[in-house]
Structure formats: C-alpha cells, structure tokens
Amino acid sequence: MQTDALRITADELDLGAVVRLASESGGDAPGRHGAVVTFVGAVRGENLGRKVVKLEYEAYEPLAVKAFGLIAGEIAGHWPGTRLALHHRVGTLGPGGISIVIAVASPHRAQAFDACRYAIERVKQIAPIWKREVFEGGESWIEGATADPSDAAAKQSAYEKACR
C-alpha cells in the first residue's frame, strides 16, 4: 500500500515535500535528525551516444511500493535511526525531467549519505519499474537488472557502492 513517504506517482515530484516526509515522519521529536541527504534523478539528454527525445516510465505499482518498503527496512537495519522517503515518477519525461527523488534523514550526515546512495542502487536493482527510451532514430526498452530482492550478491554490491 502506498504511504506518503513511499510513492509511485504520475505527478511532478516535489523535492521539498520528500525532504519533509523523511525528516518529519514517525512523530519523532523535532531536531532528531541532524542531516537530510537527497538524491534527484533526471533524464539525460544523451544516452549511449544517442540523442534522447523522451523516456516513458511505467511501474507495477503495488509491488514497486513494496520494493520501496523492503529498501526502507534494509536501510533501517544497516543505518539505525535513519528515515527514507522516496517518490518515483511514471509517465513521459523529456530531457531534464525529474524521475526520482530520495531523501534520507539521519542523526548524523555520514549515515545519511551512505543510506541515500544505497537506496538508489537498490531501486535500480529490484523495483519493478521500466523505461522506454525514445531517441532520435528509434526507441527501445532499457533492460537492467533481474529484480530479485533476495539476491545477496546484488544487495552486497549496493552496500559496497554506498560505503566505499
């Protein structure tokens, strides 16, 4: 089930709202989090030497939201005291369009940076979201990782990227 903090949406993403959801959720006392780190993913105008016209995003929404919840749980396990908010856009986006906003709030900055990087790596690995790239001269589905949240090697790879 969608929560305010973990969402798939066809609407324009709002960085400020995601930051607030990460830093204020859960009824914590104000000031518990000394840091909020954000990641904003945008559509590149060039990919693999091709000029990108637009990306068409789609998601299997109920499972995508569960995937975000799994990621939130993994983050809470690795970095106790952190909170995740994550909004992913679906629909058509042109170059420069914002496709994902992640915010991680934490008592201290180091954990927030690491957890935020972990979150985007895990989204790319397991969230059932796909994009079709329309470029000058053609179009193709972008196919990345096999979505298996129990793949320990993938999880370890995301963790190492976050903490290197």
Place this chain on the structure above:
Amino acid sequence: MQVTIRLFARLRDIAGTPELARDVPAGATVEALWQQTAAEFPQMRPYRSSISVAVNAEYARFTQVLAAGDEVVFLPPVSGG
C-alpha cells in the same frame, strides 16, 4: 483453473496486450505457466534467464504452485531510477 498474467514493458509489446487470462491444470507451477506463455509467444523465450516473477503483488519463485485467480507478473529486467 484460470489465472491472470499481467505484462509490462517489452513482454507486453511481444504479447500485444497488457493482460492475459489463461487456464492451467491444478497444481501448475509458475514455471509451467511461463513455459505455456513462452510457447504461445516464442519471442519471450530468451527472457527466461533474466526475468523474475511476482504472484499477487509479492515477489515469488518459479517453483511456486499457482491457485485459481492468482495474478502472475513476469518481470522483465528493471530500469527504474
């Protein structure tokens, strides 16, 4: 018994539809349903090594036994972010 297959991205393009209703024998596994689907749409066959699967909006295994009314989604390689 009948199950529903939902298709996304390239698999939907191959089938030409986002949803299929298909009959499977009682006791059929996800793997059997995939084999049946790939036989109907041979262009799907190469995907077996790279897909994963969800049943009723939960990540699942190909060994899972299906029940009547299950919603099965074969997940082509993902590309969110």
